[in-house]
Amino acid sequence: xxxxxxxxxxxxxxxxxxxxxxxxxxxxxxxxxxxxxxxxxxxxxxxxxxxxxxxxxxxxxxxxxxxxxxxxxxxxxxxxxxxxxxxxxxxxxxxxxxxxxxxxxxxxxxxxxxxxxxxxxxxxxxxxxxxxxxxxxxxxxxxxxxxxxxxxxxxxxx
Amino acid sequence: xxxxxxxxxxxxxxxxxxxxxxxxxxxxxxxxxxxxxxxxxxxxxxxxxxxxxxxxxxxxxxxxxxxxxxxxxxxxxxxxxxxxxxxxxxxxxxxxxxxxxxxxxxxxxxxxxxxxxxxxxxxxxxxxxxxxxxxxxxxxxxxxxxxxxxxxxxxxxxxxxxxxxxxxxxxxxxxxxxxxxxxxxxxxxxxxxxxxxxxxxxxxxxxxxxxxxxxxxxxxxxxxxxxxxxxxxxxxxxxxxxxxxxxxxxxxxxxxxxxxxxxxxxxxxxxxxxxxxxxxxxxxxxxxxxxxxxxxxxxxxxxxxxxxxxxxxxxxxxxxxxxxxxxxxxxxxxxxxxxxxxxxxxxxxxxxxxxxxxxxxxxxxxxxxxxxxxxxxxxxxxxxxxxxxxxxxxxxxxxxxxxxxxxxxxxxxxxxxx
Numbered sequence: 001x002x003x004x005x006x007x008x009x010x011x012x013x014x015x016x017x018x019x020x021x022x023x024x025x026x027x028x029x030x031x032x033x034x035x036x037x038x039x040x041x042x043x044x045x046x047x048x049x050x051x052x053x054x055x056x057x058x059x060x061x062x063x064x065x066x067x068x069x070x071x072x073x074x075x076x077x078x079x080x081x082x083x084x085x086x087x088x089x090x091x092x093x094x095x096x097x098x099x100x101x102x103x104x105x106x107x108x109x110x111x112x113x114x115x116x117x118x119x120x121x122x123x124x125x126x127x128x129x130x131x132x133x134x135x136x137x138x139x140x141x142x143x144x145x146x147x148x149x150x151x152x153x154x155x156x157x158x
Numbered sequence: 159x160x161x162x163x164x165x166x167x168x169x170x171x172x173x174x175x176x177x178x179x180x181x182x183x184x185x186x187x188x189x190x191x192x193x194x195x196x197x198x199x200x201x202x203x204x205x206x207x208x209x210x211x212x213x214x215x216x217x218x219x220x221x222x223x224x225x226x227x228x229x230x231x232x233x234x235x236x237x238x239x240x241x242x243x244x245x246x247x248x249x250x251x252x253x254x255x256x257x258x259x260x261x262x263x264x265x266x267x268x269x270x271x272x273x274x275x276x277x278x279x280x281x282x283x284x285x286x287x288x289x290x291x292x293x294x295x296x297x298x299x300x301x302x303x304x305x306x307x308x309x310x311x312x313x314x315x316x317x318x319x320x321x322x323x324x325x326x327x328x329x330x331x332x333x334x335x336x337x338x339x340x341x342x343x344x345x346x347x348x349x350x351x352x353x354x355x356x357x358x359x360x361x362x363x364x365x366x367x368x369x370x371x372x373x374x375x376x377x378x379x380x381x382x383x384x385x386x387x388x389x390x391x392x393x394x395x396x397x398x399x400x401x402x403x404x405x406x407x408x409x410x411x412x413x414x415x416x417x418x419x420x421x422x423x424x425x426x427x428x429x430x431x432x433x434x435x436x437x438x439x440x441x442x443x444x445x446x447x448x449x450x451x452x453x454x455x456x457x458x459x460x461x462x463x464x465x466x467x468x469x470x471x472x473x474x475x476x477x478x479x480x481x482x483x484x485x486x487x488x489x490x491x492x493x494x495x496x497x498x499x500x501x502x503x504x505x506x507x508x509x510x511x512x513x514x515x516x517x518x519x520x521x522x523x524x525x526x527x528x529x530x531x532x533x534x535x536x537x538x539x540x541x542x543x544x545x546x547x548x549x550x551x552x553x554x555x556x557x558x559x560x561x562x563x564x565x566x567x568x569x570x571x572x573x574x575x576x
Contacts, residue, residue, distance in 0.1 A: 037409060045357070065357035066349060088351065088358045089276045093319040104321040113205065115216040115332035116518055117481050118546060119532050120279050120322075120461040130533045131278060132462075132544055134245040136342055137437040138276075139544075140533075142201055155535030 028099020030142055034077045037061075045092050055149040056080070067138075069095065072157055074149045081143035081157040089131075089138050094128075096142060103129050103142070128154065171220035184278040190556045192398045193412050193422045197295030198391045204399065204409040204524040204549070208239030216241075216332050218459035218525055218549040219515065220397070224337055226289040229300045233258055234292075239334040242413055243457030244398065244559045246338035248345040248381035250275070250282055250290060254327060255334040260287040260422055263302055263379060269363040272370055273304050273381060275300075275315035275345060276359070280325035282306050282336075283313045286361075291384045293337075296415050298387035302379055306331070311364045316372050319359075336457070337384075339395045341438050341572035342562050344380040345457065353377055388559055391416025393564035393571065396423060397456055401554030402526040405516055409524040409553070417575075418567035419559055428558060428576050430569035431498030435562060436511070438572060442545040443503075444494040447536070451544035452496075454557060454574050458548030458550065460528040461508055473531060474513050483513035483530040494545060500569055508550070526553045 037048070037059045047066035050057055059071045067086030074080050084090045093100045106122040106129070120131040120140070131140035139158045148154075193199055200222050207216035220242045225290060226249075227234035235258045263271045263293075264287040264367055271286045284307040291301045304324040313324065325331040338345065346352035346360040361375035386392050388398055392415075399411035416423045431440055434450075442452040443465070453575040466473045471490060474480035487510040497503045510529030516522065533543050551557070560571035568575060 012556075034199050063357075064355070065351040065359075087349065088319045088360075091316075091319045091359075092321040093315075096321070100321060104323075107321055107323050110566065114479050115209070115214060115219065115277070116459060116530070118278065118460060118482065118530050118548065121482065121531060132533045132542075132546070133278070133451060134438070134453060134458075134546075135247070135275065135338075135345065136347065137439060137451065137453075138278075139451065142464070158535065 013043035029095060030079055030082055030099045031144060031147070032079050032097055034073050037071050037079065041089065054084075055151060060146070063090070070158075072143070074147065078147060080147035080149070081141065083157050085139040087136050087138070099127050099142070099144070102127050163348045190400070190554055193414055196414075196420070196422050197286060197380065198415040198420055198423065200294040200413040200415075202242055202397070202399075202411050202413045204406075206409070206523045207241075208334050209333050212329045214329050214332045216459070216523060218528060219333065219523070220399070220411070220456055220549060222293065222337055224251075224335070225292040226251065226256075226258070226303070227292070228258060229261060229288055229290050231300045234290075237334050240337045241333040241335070241457060243336050243338050243398065243455070243456035244340050244395070244459040244557075245453070246275070246277070246345065247340045247383035248275075248304060248338045248340050249289075249335065249384050250304040250306055250338070250381070251303065251335035252326065252328060252331065253284060253305050253310065256305060260289050260303075260305065262287055263500050265363040265373060267363070269365050270311070271373075271375065271379070272311050272362045272364050273360055274314070274362065275304065275381075276322055277325070279319055280330070281317060281322045282325055283308060283317050284329075285310050285325060285364075285380060286379070291387075293384070293413075294415070294442075296385075296388045296391060297384055298384045301384050301387055304379050304381050306335070311362075311370050312368045314362060314369045314371070316359050316362070338386055339559065341433060341559055341574075342383070343386045344377055344382050345530065346375065346380050348377050350374075352380070364376070368434050383561060385415060386564070388415060391419045391423070393417050393419065393566045394558060394560035396556050396558050397552050398556045399552045399554070402524050404511065404525070404527060405521075405522040406524040409522050412504055417560055425558065425568045425575060428556065428568070429502050429504055430500065430575045431502055431504075432500035432569050432573045434499050435572055437545070438576070440499060441497040442494050443497060444492070444545070449544050450548070453544070454547040454551060456549050456552055456557075456560075460530045460542065460548045461510065461550055462530045462532045462546035462548060463492075465531045465534045467534070469510075469531070471510055471529065471531075478514060481512035481519055483528060484510050485512045485514045486510060487512070489527060493502055498573065500573070505549075506551070524553070526550050
């Protein structure tokens with residue numbers, strides 16, 4: 001899983017990178033503030049490093065369980081997106097915070113059509129969630145479209 | 159109608175018969191041989207599934223019958239309508255479909271063990287029990303399986319925190335169970351998160367007073383791909399399904415146990431595509447880009463790939479019975495390339511038709527041109543964009559899945575071959 005951020009953020013917007021390892025309690029989630037990210041780190045018993053881009057920063061938490069979570073924080077200090085990758089699903093209740101209920105309801109709403117087993121794709125006003133992969137290899141992302149900093153596209157969140 | 163137009167329609171029909179290319183470019187007719195019977199061969203059927211009686215119908219679900227017995231006894235039950243899934247490992251059966259009483263697996267502290275398995279869109283929850291498992295002439299003794307029930311033990315918060323929905327009843331699962339015959343041996347594996355800390359969130363112990371709490375589960379106690387416990391024919395499976403021209407009400411095929419272990423399950427001319435053993439995936443190349451998290455999965459019911467922008471395929475209307483699939487106005491053909499980590503590659507040509515139209519009759523269960531969107535964005539080493547070759551990929555191909563750690567001909571397992 002060790003990799004450079006050059007993979008995920010266009011090099012031209014990469015202006016600074018710093019490794020930060022901290023551990024202090026708080027609560028973190030989509031829509032929350034920077035301080036709250038530390039809660040996810042504690043929850044995941046993970047190591048965190050932070051990368052700053054032009055209009056946002058990425059906090060990556062390498063969880064003890066093997067799943068990596070990335071939280072995207074805008075210049076005004078709000079988590080506007082989260083992404084994850086690894087063998088198990090992360091705790092979505094923790095990651096999505098106040099958006100969890102909307103996400104879970106949308107999952108329910110997707111039932112009832114022809115039985116479908118495939119990627120989870122939720123595209124609602126105020127919330128986009130995409131989850132793919134299979135048992136033992138999951139990846140996904142969630143973001144609040146209205147909170148995306150100018151010029152940031154969904155594919156930057158990964 | 160003028161004679162000229164009649165002639166034109168006739169000629170078009172004739173061209174379809176000759177070229178097998180009607181409806182927007184389906185693949186050439188496949189000539190895979192279906193091995194009909196044998197001690198190591200279970201018949202499988204693509205049909206609407208056992209949920210049809212409750213109004214819940216499957217698209218592209220392949221179902222088998224499985225016999226489970228109280229270990230060491232002749233108290234047995236045969237259950238049909240079990241979904242054959244090469245994307246997971248382990249046998250899971252609805253509590254509501256079981257009429258025999260299987261012994262509960264207990265943790266070292268005597269608390270019963272239960273499991274939460276997260277799939278895409280749903281989870282299964284329920285106790286881990288032990289059964290002798292028989293499929294066709296193959297038998298495995300004392301197999302840990304999952305019995306799906308939301309009431310045997312209350313579903314813990316750690317299980318619902320995925321936000322997925324429960325799939326522990328016939329109407330929510332659309333099947334009587336899942337037969338996971340995927341490329342990994344155990345469903346969780348030997349990572350510390352599985353066997354010691356329990357942080358993977360798979361296994362729980364359930365004290366007399368709820369809630370159940372996450373726990374590590376030793377490898378030998380984990381819910382296991384039953385194939386690895388067969389005395390022989392235990393290195394993988396082949397799914398054999400005939401070609402489907404567009405739609406069919408039912409399709410019959412075979413689930414063959416073992417690869418190269420008998421005269422009826424040789425690799426033959428199949429090409430081996432080795433998987434990344436860490437992620438059980440390989441790379442698909444499409445339109446100059448690589449999609450490294452791609453996989454073949456009989457439990458996915460469509461070609462899930464790209465998105466509406468990159469594929470040029472319209473998403474089906476939200477709220478319709480085809481939600482989550484593609485609904486193009488005209489059938490569209492695609493060509494991609496599969497690349498094994500062992501360096502092999504091969505072209506895949508497939509077509510996607512309008513799912514709303516495919517589902518219109520309500521009677522068809524097999525669709526060779528059913529597609530749906532994956533995740534948006536530009537693929538990169540870290541981007542979760544992938545091709546998911548679901549059951550339509552299996553029509554007209556004999557698809558081999560070799561299990562991790564096993565010895566199989568033609569390459570190093572885990573691999574797919576076809």
